[in-house]
Amino acid sequence: xxxxxxxxxxxxxxTTRLTVPGMKCAGCIGKIERELAKVPGIASARANxxxxxxxxTHDPALDEGALAAALLALGFESQPVxxxxxxxxxxxxxxxxxxxxxxxxxxxxxxxxxxxxWSGADGATRxxxxxxxALIALPVIAYAGRPFFDSAWMALSHKRTNMDVPISIGVxxxxxxxxxxxxxxxxHAFFDSAVMLLFFLLAxxxxxxxxxxxxxxxxxxxxxxxxxxATVIAPDGTTRRxxxxxxxxxxxxxxxxxxALAADGEVVEGTSALDNAMLTGESAPEPVGPGAAVHAxxxxxxxxxxxxxTHVAEDTALAEIARAMDEAGQSRSHYVxxxxxxxxxxxPVVHSLAALAFAGWMIAxxxxxxxxxxxxxxLIITCPCAMGLAVPAAQVVASGALMRRGxxxxxxxxxxxxxxxxxxxxxxxxxxxxxxxxxxxxxxxAEERSIALALAQTSRHPLSRGLAAxxxxxxxxxxxxxxxxxxxxxxxxxRWNGLPVALQRPxxxxxxxxxxxxxxxxxxxxxxxxxxxxxAVEALAALAxxxxxxxxxxxxxxxxxxxxxxxxGLPAQGEASPQAKLAALEALKAQGRRPLxxxxxxxxxxxxxxxxxxxxxxxASDASQQAADAVFIGEALMPVALAVRVxxxxxxxxxxxxxxSIVYNFLAVPLALMGLVTPLVAAIAxxxxxxxxxxxxxxxxxxxxx
Amino acid sequence: xxxxxxxxxxxxxxxxxGLVAFLWSMRDGQYDDMDGAASRILIEEEEL
Numbered sequence: 001x002x003x004x005x006x007x008x009x010x011x012x013x014x015t016t017r018l019t020v021p022g023m024k025c026a027g028c029i030g031k032i033e034r035e036l037a038k039v040p041g042i043a044s045a046r047a048n049x050x051x052x053x054x055x056x057t058h059d060p061a062l063d064e065g066a067l068a069a070a071l072l073a074l075g076f077e078s079q080p081v082x083x084x085x086x087x088x089x090x091x092x093x094x095x096x097x098x099x100x101x102x103x104x105x106x107x108x109x110x111x112x113x114x115x116x117x118w119s120g121a122d123g124a125t126r127x128x129x130x131x132x133x134a135l136i137a138l139p140v141i142a143y144a145g146r147p148f149f150d151s152a153w154m155a156l157s158h159k160r161t162n163m164d165v166p167i168s169i170g171v172x173x174x175x176x177x178x179x180x181x182x183x184x185x186x187x188h189a190f191f192d193s194a195v196m197l198l199f200f201l202l203a204x205x206x207x208x209x210x211x212x213x214x215x216x217x218x219x220x221x222x223x224x225x226x227x228x229x230a231t232v233i234a235p236d237g238t239t240r241r242x243x244x245x246x247x248x249x250x251x252x253x254x255x256x257x258x259x260a261l262a263a264d265g266e267v268v269e270g271t272s273a274l275d276n277a278m279l280t281g282e283s284a285p286e287p288v289g290p291g292a293a294v295h296a297x298x299x300x301x302x303x304x305x306x307x308x309x310t311h312v313a314e315d316t317a318l319a320e321i322a323r324a325m326d327e328a329g330q331s332r333s334h335y336v337x338x339x340x341x342x343x344x345x346x347x348p349v350v351h352s353l354a355a356l357a358f359a360g361w362m363i364a365x366x367x368x369x370x371x372x373x374x375x376x377x378x379l380i381i382t383c384p385c386a387m388g389l390a391v392p393a394a395q396v397v398a399s400g401a402l403m404r405r406g407x408x409x410x411x412x413x414x415x416x417x418x419x420x421x422x423x424x425x426x427x428x429x430x431x432x433x434x435x436x437x438x439x440x441x442x443x444x445x446a447e448e449r450s451i452a453l454a455l456a457q458t459s460r461h462p463l464s465r466g467l468a469a470x471x472x473x474x475x476x477x478x479x480x481x482x483x484x485x486x487x488x489x490x491x492x493x494x495r496w497n498g499l500p501v502a503l504q505r506p507x508x509x510x511x512x513x514x515x516x517x518x519x520x521x522x523x524x525x526x527x528x529x530x531x532x533x534x535x536a537v538e539a540l541a542a543l544a545x546x547x548x549x550x551x552x553x554x555x556x557x558x559x560x561x562x563x564x565x566x567x568x569g570l571p572a573q574g575e576a577s578p579q580a581k582l583a584a585l586e587a588l589k590a591q592g593r594r595p596l597x598x599x600x601x602x603x604x605x606x607x608x609x610x611x612x613x614x615x616x617x618x619x620a621s622d623a624s625q626q627a628a629d630a631v632f633i634g635e636a637l638m639p640v641a642l643a644v645r646v647x648x649x650x651x652x653x654x655x656x657x658x659x660x661s662i663v664y665n666f667l668a669v670p671l672a673l674m675g676l677v678t679p680l681v682a683a684i685a686x687x688x689x690x691x692x693x694x695x696x697x698x699x700x701x702x703x704x705x706x
Numbered sequence: 707x708x709x710x711x712x713x714x715x716x717x718x719x720x721x722x723x724g725l726v727a728f729l730w731s732m733r734d735g736q737y738d739d740m741d742g743a744a745s746r747i748l749i750e751e752e753e754l
Binding site for chain 1: 710714717718721722724725728729732737738739740741742745746747748749750
């Protein structure tokens, strides 16, 4: 990387990170890095495609808003990254990777020395090799074994046991034994077994951590869109910016066009339209006038409003939903992953077997040295590799396969829970449908289209955006329209070739979303529809085939929900508040069902968090994406059905892996107990069994194929 | 035995070199953006 050419001492540069979800290809990286650097005040930009982030080094005088605007000018929407949401996790992953590297180095070098010892080195050479092995192994084990020792110590200090306890005891005992052997010039040292064991287990851990960080990286921070500050109007008419947490009920705030509300309140003055998509998931803007209640998170699309605050900070409807989500999510954290459930049964058995072996051989008069060697062999050979390696390996392969088909799974436990679901609940707007108004341009000629685009692209109104997107998709080039003005509630006006042109609200009231394009005196009505996802019917059929009958649970008005339900042949419940959705899920859970929730709006948030497993579309609000176990991208609904199918296939493979390990232990443990297996043979057998389960897991790569 | 005195330090040194290279590349952030690295070769450098 090139260092910024000349940094003036009195102007230290600041670095800001922004999430840019739309960054997808090499072209995007090139454009962002090249063009941003040309913006005055920006020294350099560095894009990270995996994390979908851009780090910008800039003059501290530029604020986040200015940087976001610069990115928007290039055609990328962006959001500032909250301070340190993922820092800890990536630190953990780096620690595991470092430990894996160190263990790999140790394993290879000790193996080199061990091979010479097996092939017959003896006397002084063997002693020298053992000493060298010890010299490498001790620091390697002390460093690479830390993740296991820490976790085992944590469990023991809480008077519990986990799978890291037998691993730690096995490794420490083997190391101490080997050290004793080395000092006394004995025949066998087992440094190789101990280090190899650590290497394979670390590989499993690293895979697991990799999967979690990779998929979470694409998902933004919770409640990122809620207004962070507001312009407060003092009684004497002066204004000042106040941070959202310092707002108080009764304050009068000015909400500019395009600004997000930072607290709940009541409109005092002004009429406008609000985008409430974050709260309700409804794409149509809601007209508001004096007396209307408005909520934090809503975006003002029209003209400035004066709002008297009623509920602030923790009391807003938005914070309420966030809290409900948090509480609903608690129950899920009690979910015990399959590997932990297995190790809860497994660890005590392993410990007692090893202890029994030691005691048995002592009683048989084998001497403590032989007895201990046999006990270590038992511990190592029964090492729970199926749990340490096979489960994460299967889940990583499955999530990788799903990612290529447009579905990001947040962690392995999500896959386990997805496989257990037996009923599906789907939201309507944005989940079964695409959630954005699509303009029907069929009735317009080329000229009308280019005028409509010229007008629509200047506005943030959802209908304008839908219209502009539809026109751009068809390759329309905007006409030269001057003097464009936006009047809230009525529409856009401008002049084209001397003729007055406008995009305005259609006359007469109707439920259908539509806008009128006026050119001179001629009028064209442009209809909007929120179309069903193209493969919704097939996806629902596929879900039913997997044993998940679906039903609709929507916050929309009852009539459109019933119409949609009749069209898809599903049972439906409309006009459900976030609390009602949560209650519906709790009722299902009380019946012993395991519901899968698919939804996008913030009003689905508590339901998403409470469901046994949940999936949100990539267009969902940040909070919903955060609450969901998986996020699917694109217009197809099929990834939802695919996720269930792959999750079930994954659990089948995991069960096979467990089955294999049980058979393997069934054969190997008696041999080890009889003292026929040295710790070295045990380590090799263990590695081979690991390779078998990994190879079996790799079969999942094909599972996501259509 | 004299051969070992030369060969073992060489083997260990090479192993250590590999380990140091791995740790350095990780610290340098070479694994932070695997998808980006794959795409970047497609970016055409502008003539300056």
